[in-house]
Amino acid sequence: MNDTVLKTLGLAVLETECAAVEALKNRIDDDFVRACHYMLHCEGRVVVIGMGKSGHIGGKIAATLASTGTPAFFVHPGEASHGDLGMITAKDVVLALSNSGETDEILTILPIIKRLDVPLIALTGNPQSTLARAASVNINVRVEKEACPLDLAPTASTTAALAMGDALAISLLEVRGFTADDFARSHPGGKLGRRLLLLVDDLLHTGDRVPKVKSGTLICDALLEMTQKGLGATAVVNGDDTVEGIFTDGDLRRALDHGIDLHSTPIDQAMTRNCTLIRRGLLAAEALQIMENGKFNALLVVDDDKHLIGALNMHDLLRAGVV
16 A cells, blocks of 8 residues: 555545536426525424434534524434434425435334425435335435445445535525625634624723823824824724824834934824724724725724714724624
8 A cells, every 4th residue: 555546545535426416417307496495485494314424414414404594403314213303393494315315214204294394305316216105305415426335335326415405405595695704603602603794893992991192192102102002003083082193103103213302292293194994884894994995004983074073093903803
C-alpha cells in the first residue's frame, strides 16, 4: 500500500458518488413536484423517519428543512413503535428514507401511518418496494453501485438521498420566499445570525460611557477623555451635543508628526471634520463594512440632527462575534 494507491482509491469513491448524484437529475420529475406540494401545503410538520445510515441522513434532512422554513423533525422508526408515533399528527407529512424500501422498522409502523391518513413521501432506491408502493409519492434515489468495493456499505446511496433531500429543502425555501433574515432568525447563535440580526444599537456606548469633549478643548484634555473611556477616539461636540468632528489615535499621531503642542493646541486644529457618522438601526455588519472601507476603528452614532447618541469601535464588533 502506498500513497498513490490511497489517492486512486479516494478518487474512485468520489467518482462513484458524483455519478450517483449526476443520475438524480433525471429524477427531478412530476413525483418530485408532488412531494414538494405535499410539504408546501402541510399544516403541521414534516416528520422524517429512517433507520441506520438512512436515519443519519434523515436527521440531517430534517434539520435542513427546519432551518430553511419548513418545520420538520426526525423520529427514529424503532422508537416510533414504542410510543413516539404519538408525535405524528393528522396535519403532518411523513418523509421516509429506505434504500431498499423494505426496512423492517419502517414497514412495522407503515399501517399506523396509513391509518392516520397523512401524506407519505418515500425516498427509496427500489420503486417496486413495499414502502415505495405504499407511499403517496416515491422519489427514486437508486444508485448503480455503492462506493464501497464490496457494494455493501451505504455510501453512494446515502449521498444520493442527502442530495435529494437538499433539493427538496432548497426548492421549498425558494418557493416560500425564505430570506437571509429568516435564516438568521433560525440561527441567532451563529456568526451568520449575528451578522444579519445584530444592530449597532446592541453594541453602543452611551451616556457617560461615550467619549466626548467640547469644541475648543485642549488636545491634552481630550487625550484624558480618550484614555478614560477606552474607545481610541473621542467625539468633538458643540454646546448642544452636535458633532463637529472626531479625534482618533490616528489624528494624535499626525499631530505629533507636525510638532503640535498638545498642551496649548485646541482639539479643533487636529480633529477630523466631516467624519463618517451612522444612525441607529444600522446592522453591526454594515458598521463593520464602513470601518473596513474607511480604514478606521471607531464610529459615532448620531440622530438626524447630528446630535451625538453613542459610539462603538472595532473591539465591540470583535467581542460580539460580527468579525
